[in-house]
Amino acid sequence: MASKQQLEELLRPVVESLACELWGLEYLSQGRHTTLRLYIESPDGIGVEHCEQVSRQVSAVMDVEDPITGEYTLEVSSPGLDRPLYTLEQFQQYVGEKVSIKLRQAFEGRRKFQGRLNGVEGDEILVVVDNDEYVLPIEWIEKANVEPSF
Secondary structure: OOOHHHHHHHHHHHHHOOOOEEEEEEEEEEOOEEEEEEEEEOOOOOOHHHHHHHHHHHHHHHHHHOOOOOOOEEEEEOOOOOOEOOOHHHHHHOOOOEEEEEEEEEEOOEEEEEEEEEEEEOOEEEEEEOOEEEEEEHHHEEEEEEOOOO
8 A cells, every 4th residue: 555655756747747736635545445636736727627637647657556455536626715735835825824724633732723824934834823823843734724715
């Protein structure tokens, strides 16, 4: 069974060969149900045709390399308005925006933080919740999303 990092290393060149960026990858295994979800981005935006192309190419590579044992579902989509954040660079792009963060473990008695992304320092994310600033190591973050504003 391949790790998330191995899958990213295998699939990033495939996505980039189609003039897209691999924004993020989620590898979810729950019992017998496994989902491989790719988020792709492009300077011109992502349409259905991009998702179809990437899905076809990724499927072909996955069939040849066979990094996941058993059946899995492949999903390819744009990050959307509530885009997930995975890397320090992505967090840096959204400084000043409202974010929702869920930690793997409790920090100061809580796992969920919703507030303004104040910055990135080293490998830590600064987020302001109710006028209190929290410094959260990126490796503690289980899930983070930009909160869309309308």
